[in-house]
Amino acid sequence: MLLLATKERIDFLPHYDTLVKSGMYEYYASEGQNPLLPRSLNSDISYFGVGGKQAVFFVGQSARMISKPAASQDVHELVLSKEDFEKKEKNKEAIYTGFIRNRKPSDSTHITSDDERFLHNLILEERDKESFTAVVITGVQPDHMQYLKNYFHLWTRQLAHIYHYYIHGPKGNEANAVTKETSPFNNIDIQISMFEKGKVPKIVNLREIKDDMQTLYINTAADSFAFKAHVEEEGIVEGIIRYHPFLYDKETYPDDPCFPSNALNLRNRQVLCTTLKVIQHLVGGVS
Numbered sequence: 355m356l357l358l359a360t361k362e363r364i365d366f367l368p369h370y371d372t373l374v375k376s377g378m379y380e381y382y383a384s385e386g387q388n389p390l391l392p393r394s395l396n397s398d399i400s401y402f403g404v405g406g407k408q409a410v411f412f413v414g415q416s417a418r419m420i421s422k423p424a425a426s427q428d429v430h431e432l433v434l435s436k437e438d439f440e441k442k443e444k445n446k447e448a449i450y451t452g453f454i455r456n457r458k459p460s461d462s463t464h465i466t467s468d469d470e471r472f473l474h475n476l477i478l479e480e481r482d483k484e485s486f487t488a489v490v491i492t493g494v495q496p497d498h499m500q501y502l503k504n505y506f507h508l509w510t511r512q513l514a515h516i517y518h519y520y521i522h523g524p525k526g527n528e529a530n531a532v533t534k535e536t537s538p539f540n541n542i543d544i545q546i547s548m549f550e551k552g553k554v555p556k557i558v559n560l561r562e563i564k565d566d567m568q569t570l571y572i573n574t575a576a577d578s579f580a581f582k583a584h585v586e587e588e589g590i591v592e593g594i595i596r597y598h599p600f601l602y603d604k605e606t607y608p609d610d611p612c613f614p615s616n617a618l619n620l621r622n623r624q625v626l627c628t629t630l631k632v633i634q635h636l637v638g639g640v641s
Contacts (some may be wrong), residue, residue: 355427359457359464365450381631411436415493420477422459424485426587431455436493459483474587503550510546510558527569570608571596 380404410417416435422428432454442449459480465473469492476488495500502509518526520542548556563569575596583591598607 356458357458359455359461361453361455364452364454365448409433410489410491413494414491415499416491418473418488418490418492420486420488420490422480422483422485422487428456429459429480431457477518502548506548506556510560511563511566513544513546514560514563515568516567517560518566526572527564527566529573567608567610571598574598574606574608576606 411434412589415437416433418431418433420431421430422430432452434452438452439449442451457464460478462474462477465477473490476490480486514521521527521544544560545559546556546558560566577597578600579595579597581593581595585591598605600606
């Protein structure tokens, strides 16, 4: 048990994969559009996740990562910022050094800036949580700000598509399914909230979305085929193939919000899909 908050000095260097693999990764991850900068790091700060660090600098200028494992009595907090990197470089200091703050839950005495006063409420919520991870990104790029505000409907549906089976279980969000009150997946909730000054907050629970792609796949399919494959006598892969026929000169396959047949121009589709990949990294996504 900590009596007072402490700082632990750490050193970190870019992993060699930054040079060796980043070009190929960025190309495929961005599908040839708006590639991320090679910012992959591997060291003591990998405790907070490599993919997340890469994603946050695509979105903004600074990231504060706060984490507490269930087995730990302490909260671990790390701040990385582009401004801090540039300041160290200008002063000819070691750039890849920093501190991880180890502190008690709900201790926000280190937050002194007016721009970060919103963190006091976030840190106060730690008191009732056994384990948690929070990623706070500030200095968000103007393009992303506009996208998040103007396309709230689209990117929340894409998140509902990505995490569909975590939220609804193996059978998905079937329109005619019997209520799943006893399902173990009922305790998995992802809520998206957007607060704009002077406006009513936009809040949506991904479980309540009925028009994400996976829901449309399930409820517009004419038929389905379940399969199970054994891999190297140890692993098992299960899946479902759904049939969406072309009927009466009309495509019955649902329209993809990332590549809609209308409504969005090419530039907006590119921003939509690239930013969604970043959000997926931050939340800890799956394909």
